[in-house]
Amino acid sequence: MEQFLQSPIKELIGRFPALGTILEDYAIGCVPCSVGTCLLRDIVEIHNLSPGDEEELMGRIAAVVAPGQAVAVPRSGRDRAAGPGKVSYSPPMKMLVEEHRRILRFVALIPALTAGLDVESAEGRGRILDAVDFIRSYADRFHHAKEEDLLFACFDEGLEILKAMHEDHRRGRACVQGVLDALARRDAGGVARNLAEYGEILTEHIRKEDEILYPWMDRNLTTRQVGELYARFREVDETFLEAGERYEAFVRSLEGQYLDAVAEVGR
């Protein structure tokens, strides 16, 4: 069984498809994850189930992958948990979660932004370039840089879950490059496709961070680290103050323009 605990989850689900359904029963959504390199051991630990649920889950997994063998993931060192089911973020994590809200407000506007897009006109192209600027400056340089340079640096960079997060960031960047390439070709379909894919990647990525990664990190950061991260994040915010206001105004103006259209699409 130990070998299964050390295996990447996508590989296990590939070999034992029933695992995907079992994990979903415990709100562990590994099946739609596009990366899937996290180890089963880390996934069980990171989701912080109650001891009873964890025992039951491991029993069900064992019955599928290694019938007749009992398994458990040691719970030691995980006692600082605020308790399963309740998500409460430390102040630096709250800052990142608020940034996610702004990014998701933008992502929600992508369908309306690209509907009937005219890439022949300078005005239409400008609209896409503004969106790319928001993604590159706000979502990537500002938010992802906080994560990659400061937050993730508090943890062992060899952790599969961190590699998966880096991979999501990389795929997001590739989509943005795809948008620019399509725009240069005056290919409205390509622009729309790449932006839609960016929206899907980020939506799933933010869900993983909000629900799984950040709560796990909060349980493992020391009080000292929380204070230091908060101070460093605020320093970044200071240097980005004027830009932060500009990007909030950008999202708000897009909402003003497109929210009716979004409601229309949703109807």
Place this chain on the structure above:
Amino acid sequence: MSGFSGCPGSRMLEFQKEDTPEGAAEVRIASQLRQWPIQLHLVSPAAPYFQGADVLLAADCAAFAMGNFHNEHLKGKGLAIACPKLDEGQEAYVAKIRALFEEARINTLTVLIMQVPCCQGLVALATEALRGSSRKVPVRYVVASLQGEVLQEDWL
């Protein structure tokens, strides 16, 4: 259900504990205190041990209730203690906690209180100080049971 209807903070309770058996090894636990004074009226935010520190603001009763207070809660931190129920001059407390945020530029503040309702007053003092402070700092609170177990902990 007892007929007690007064203040839960003053309610009399007795906990049955086994004495340590005769001859059993008594482990000497080293003190983690690294400063003096510790009472909130007496401490100075200018003291070197507060500069950039993680600070513990503990209710007076907490250290007596918690068997592992030194290792689990005090270790590595600057300390101030106070009683939000009985101490005089609590406006000065708000100003002093604020000075810890603004002048001592502390890294974090952990407020350790007992589960009795009056002890929430200490969290309220810290919240008020944070609201009035020009410099924001992560503030965490930990609630201990009368028998010293951690019942709840969270960030403000």
